[in-house]
Amino acid sequence: MKAHYHRVPGTTKDTFTVRHDVTRTFTSIWHYHPQLELHCVVQGEGVRFVGDTISNFSAGEIILLGENLPHNWQGNEAYFRDDPSARFEAIVIHFFPNWLGADFLNTSEALPITKLYEKARRGLLLQGELVPIVRQLMDEALRAAPLDRVIILLSILKHLAQSDSIQPLASSYGFYQSNEQETVRLNTVCNYTLANYTREITLEDIAAIAHLSVTSFCRYFKMMTRKTYFQFLIEVRISFACRSLTDNQLPIEVICYESGFNNLSNFYRQFKKVQGVSPLEYKKKYLNLIVRNQ
Secondary structure, three states, X not given: OOOEEOOOOOOOOOOEEEEEEEEOOOEOOOEEOOOEEEEEEEEOOEEEEEOOEEEEEOOOOEEEEOOOOOEEEEEOHHHHOOOOOOOEEEEEEEEOOOOOOHHHHOOHHHHHHHHHHHHHHHOEEEOOOHHHHHHHHHHHHHHOOHHHHHHHHHHHHHHHHHOOOEEEOOOOOOOOOEOHHHHHHHHXXXXXXXXXXXXXXXXXXXXXXXXXXXHHHHHXXXXXXXXXXXXXXXXXXXXXXXXXXXXXXXXXXXHHHHOOOOOHHHHHHHHHHHHOOOHHHHHHHXXXXXXXXX
């Protein structure tokens, strides 16, 4: 999927930035930037897009994004239904690969960090005991003096480089970049899909939204995303089904139809194709994980 270049806020003297975002909405455009990004969700939930992957995000998640890796977050409107005063909150660190100078990366001591940067081109989801360690350091970075922030970021990179508790997210191939018009078109398609995934969406519908003929849209979407639109739509529906399964409040049959599927057997087939397990196995795996962490 092509993405739009985004200039990360900061002064020309900043080698890296640390910020604490609190907002009523949590929606970004499909974008990329030359800085790596360490993104911690403090509060909120929704759907995230990293490279060619679609999944849910929720409070506590930390992801390291490599340079020029397209991504965006879309907040879940249902998040506000139980608490109208709720907010989305995140701690974000942006830093250039050579934030300590190009010569530093050429030293033998920095080799683990260089390898980490290469892995981060796919996006890395932190797991296990690594999450609270990095979260605490990110909290400290927000309050620290400039020199102390340098030490803290180095400490974070050390923990990441030495840990096996990291899950790659996107495919290993490179991702396209775009101009503003292409970005607007793809974000329009994405936003329409997220708002209408529970109902039937035809190629005629989505092509009209993109202001293209059906043939042109299919060719365009496949070239940009390396998947068909219906593959994309199914992945969006499965991501919402996963959230409903982890909520543990609705029967699987109900989740099937509320996620936009109109056939139970097709839901089971598509779910296993995307997640590798059946809906029931996914639910049991999540509940067992909750029990172990209690």
